[in-house]
Amino acid sequence: MMEPTADVLIVGAGPTGLTLACDLARRGVAVRLVERAAHPSTASRAKTIQPRALEVADDLGVIERVLKEGAVNIPTRHYDRDRVVSEAVEVAAGTPAPDAPYPPVWLSQPKFEQILRDRLADLGGTIEWGTAVTGLDQDGDGVTATVETATGEATIRARYAVGADGGRSTVRKHAGIALRGTSHPDQRWHLGDVRIDGLSRHCQHVWMSKEHGILSLFPLPGTDLWQFQASVPADVNDPQEPSLELFRDIFASRAAVPGVRITGADWLSLYKINVCLADRYRAGRIFLAGDAAHIHSPAGGQGMNTGIQDAYNLGWKLAAVLADADPVLLDTYEQERRPVAQAVLGDSTTRLRAVMRAADDGDGPTAQRGLTGDFTTGLTIAYPDSPLTAGTAAGGRAPDAPCRDAATGRPVRLLDLQRGPHWTLLSFGPDALPQPDGPAAAGLRAFRVTTDPTATGPRTVIDTDGHAHRAHATHGGELVLIRPDGYVAARRPSRDLAAVVALAAAHGLR
């Protein structure tokens, strides 16, 4: 058997594959990222990056650009035909707070993918465009993929493969993993990216009625395009193929605002909703992530966001095992992420039903508010039952908090301390933190978090307003061990430093 040419083969350069490639590249893992398409897709699709996925973006070093290119607090204007009924910012959850700095950001998927591609290039990574995986085998040492390119067939050998190749995943089929679920034949949408004259771009424009269903026109930040979304009425058996004329007709019948005209389109589609989940996320050395593992309704805007977090969960584990951590760590990927997808499937289905009901009642604001909630922020995701979680008080997301660096006097956030591929140890309380030692301690950064405003010393942050203590629900005298992906692995009394480091080492700290 030939020697692996890569540590990890990632199949698919959508948001999931790109996130994983960035995470692995910054960890020094040799990646090959292959993409069937010859060039990036420009179709808008997902357009919200949720607060938790923004924290991932922060960790990967792209948050500033995301915030610069995206938009927040876009209001929704509701109409009855050409009459404006209301206008307000209707995102129900995700307002920034000391423990969670980012509100949901509106940014279209192609723009976000471009940001990730640029980051990957900065990290020295490349994308092999026009390279489709057509076969995939595995043995005890690695995987062998057959790929088709413009110049013919070739093979790629890697230690592991990750199928981030979307809902119709070829990798999933070759791994022998079933995707189970249901299609919702009554849930069909005409979707597209269109140009419109005569409509103010400061807000989203929405029409809802029992007779016609929903029409939404959303101004995509940083472009002159609008995302056009129109539900196909339930009594239509055979929806028309998408065309510019059809989209103009839909606008005329549901909105008919004088002086407004759809002038062109970059993307037109008919989208049918399926709700499905892969039986397993792993078959030996092959993993599934993102839409390859779960597909569901776009209500709540969680598809892309869930894929990003799958990748973020898997990245540090693959890197650790490639650096000789116990391979059992890789089992925790499915143990942690599949229940999350299950919950997302249920949540997005419930939200879609509620939206359709409110639309039937012509109650646009209620429908719009129902699209988001605490769950859709991604901030409430937790892994309390994971084998990587020690004790009942652990397993949740490590919250942010504004503090002050004792050495420099400058503001510093807990997320700043966590940024990077390392594990983080926060020691709450007045005692100076002994430096953890041993070979594993190199991958661990330890900080003292104290409310004493006179505290000095390196790796010490002052919790000026008590936000860090409150967010971590601690009165001090405690160690909080945070995984590379920002979840609390353990909380122990301050004296247990050696035990905490040993725990991290057992769970992949390298």
Ligand SMILES: Cc1cc2nc3c(=O)[nH]c(=O)nc-3n(C[C@H](O)[C@H](O)[C@H](O)COP(=O)(O)OP(=O)(O)OC[C@H]3O[C@@H](n4cnc5c(N)ncnc54)[C@H](O)[C@@H]3O)c2cc1C
């Ligand atoms: C209309 C619409 C609206 C949406 N709205 C939202 C939203 O608001 N919020 C949200 O979070 N999500 C939303 N989603 C979902 C979101 O678009 C997907 O969840 C997201 O694209 C999944 O990312 P992915 O990287 O897992 O898969 P994909 O984006 O599907 O990427 C898979 C990639 O793999 C490539 N590929 C496939 N087969 C192969 C092969 N054999 N070899 C090599 N490459 C291959 C494909 O070309 C593709 O580039 C929406 C989706 C749609 C369609």
